[in-house]
Amino acid sequence: MADADPKIEKSEETKITIPTEGTTVPEAPAAKPKRSLLRPLLMFGVPAILLAIMGYFYFTGGNSVSTDNAYVQQDKSSVSTDVAGRIVEVGVKENQTVKAGDLLFRIDPEPYRIAVSQAQAAIAAAQVQLNTDEVSYQGKGADIQAAHDAIQNAQENYDRQNALMKQGFTTRANFQSAQHALEQARAQLQNAQASAAEARAKIATGAAVPGENPAIAAARVQLAKALLDLQRTEVRAPVSGIVSQTKSLQVGQQMITGLAAVTIVSNRPAWVDANFKETDLNKMRVGQCSIVTLDAYPGLKLKGHVESMGAGTGSEFSVLPAQNANGNWVKVTQRVPVRIAIDDKSPRALIAGLSADVKVVFKGACN
Template sequence: MAEADPQTMPLADTAAPAKKPVPRWRKALLMLGVPVLIVACGLYYWFGHPGEVATDNAYLKLDIVSVASEVPGKITKVHVKENQIVKAGDILFEIDPSEYENAVSQANAQIAAAQARVTALGADVDATAADLAGARDDLALAQANYRREKELMDRGFNTRARMDAATHAVASARDQLQALQADVAKAKAQLATGSQVPGVNPEVAAGRAALSQARLNLDRTVVRAPVDGRVTQVSRLNVGQSAMAALPMLSIVRDEGARVEANFKETDLTQMRPGQKARITFDAYPDLELTGHVDSIGAGTGSEFSVLPAQNATGNWVKITQRVPVRIAIDQKSSRPLISGLSTEVTVYTGDE
């Protein structure tokens, strides 16, 4: 028997063995496990952190002090640069002092003039007092002459003309005495002092007050830092620029007093109280975490203090969860620089399990 043609011989079954069917219990487990896992994740999201409320609608706040010149004038020197750290009392910039130095000189001249006037009035009082003594003597002499002329007239040895002359002399002497007495009283009144500045002539006191104000204004031409902090907005300061009184020229951001203004949903305030501990994280510093506490809870929602508060008076009213500002005090010193306005995330531990 001839050998069979190998090409016509049936090939051996080389196909891979068929996969075993997945057991039904596994299918049921997958079908039930996925929805259960989704529900569990949802429950963990809502209830996984009992006793905590958190918000990422929170921003770091620092005290910013606006610095303005108290007197107007031209800026002559600028001593600071942008972001420079200064201490309270450091010189920030200077204003041309020429006008205020002149005011000091004028005030000194005013005091000198008042003092000279006081001296002159004192001399006038002394001179008038001497004239007053002479006037009294003149009156006494005129009265003595009148009495002699009157005795002669009574005895019939005098004329009416002499009596009239004696009478006129007495009247003139009396008028002169009264005029001098009035001058002395006026001079003494000008030298008198009031109860507000006892012992000091009012004109001298006014001059001293003007001098004190002039010196104060001169001192104010050197503008100093009122607090410690970091200088900003220095670009508004230029030599030769005119500074206006009470117009802010730069700002100082204080390092102390850092806090977080966190806007929590009104539904998160149920168990929130001042004094509760808080955790603060920063978007700018992922590795930085600070501790703090609830300092205070705002007296109104953000919409209440807006320029145009919302008025939900239409028929299509939709209830919107409001945000309430909560101030979070920072309890520890930061290892990184704190910049006003940084975005933060705040978690408050309310203890509501």
């Protein structure tokens, strides 16, 4: 009976069934799996995000262009000296703020003071020479009058000898001597008249400088130049701004005319030169809104507008422009400089040469 009945009761509440050979044990029902949210998220969320991104670029991507090839620019004045000489005084230091008219440096003025004195002496000499020429001209009038008197006497003597010669009471030698004296008197008159004309020319005034003797006018011009050179020994700031590159400003340094001695970065409003690709210019117009960000000041955004667009690409104004007329020519997208005026007042200093990112919005306001 025990072999026939495999069930063994251990208690009334618990029963253990021992399977025999040939019997099939039913499997316990599997636990119902929990529904996962990953599959619907991947099926619907990711495509929705992609569609949103595509839609954003579709509706807004064609409304603006941007470039990171942009730099802050400011007006810079290279100051040089108009007169050569040795520096005797320096009035500024590196990165010092100056106003227009402030003294930058002074060149030794002594040689130019001497030149002023020489010009003044030249004026005095010209004035003395003019007085001398006027007196000489007046003397030439007396010479002319004396020549006229000599001619009159010679003419009378000639007439007398001629009459005597006709009557046979004088010799031919006396007659010829009287004739020769008359000719000499006439020649003296011509010489006196020529000398008077020369003296009159010396005291005359020219059409370019009416009312003043040319020699005196030339001396006055030399004096004016000497005074101007003396004034230029003091080199002053032409504009207000910040002084830079003052390493050559040393007392005792010999300055040469035309050689830049110092640079002043003007405090006038800065702008940005943005080099856009030529393919970005189709919709760009002057006056369009722009946003400028600076690498030096993360988080700072400045609004501006397109002020102007360059008349040529960057390669056109290079020292050696590219010549593409050859068999190995490869087309390269060109860059066109676009000037961006900054409308906002920056809370930070806009240093010349800072790297910037520029975004130009074709329609609507900048965001």
